[in-house]
Amino acid sequence: MRNQLLRDSDWSSMAHSLEVRVPLVDIKLFRTISRLVLKGYPPSKIDMANSVSIQLPTSVLQRPKTGFSIPVRDWLLSDSSSNYGKQRGLRGWAQYVYKQHS
Numbered sequence: 468m469r470n471q472l473l474r475d476s477d478w479s480s481m482a483h484s485l486e487v488r489v490p491l492v493d494i495k496l497f498r499t500i501s502r503l504v505l506k507g508y509p510p511s512k513i514d515m516a517n518s519v520s521i522q523l524p525t526s527v528l529q530r531p532k533t534g535f536s537i538p539v540r541d542w543l544l545s546d547s548s549s550n551y552g553k554q555r556g557l558r559g560w561a562q563y564v565y566k567q568h569s
Contacts (some may be wrong), residue, residue: 481534 480487503510510518516528539557554562 477534478537 476487500510513528516523
């Protein structure tokens with residue numbers, strides 16, 4: 468799951484403004500957390516971040532939520548030597564395709 472499915476589910480959920488929670492798939496982590504939950508102490512995200520052996524910097528723990536981008540526009544326009552790539556969004560690519568097929 469870690470190589471493809473997690474990335475794809477994250478990308479597709481963000482594309483449709485959905486919040487998707489993927490399961491914690493590490494069995495050792497699951498066993499530890501399940502004991503805490505059963506005792507009435509479910510860990511928060513901050514608890515989990517603070518539980519690593521090397522302390523994370525505050526800049527990592529408090530940074531705003533970010534996504535990632537896939538450079539589809541750059542890929543689509545990489546073969547074009549014209550000015551289509553200088554336009555905003557996918558407008559240049561759409562014009563390039565239109566010119567090629569009209």
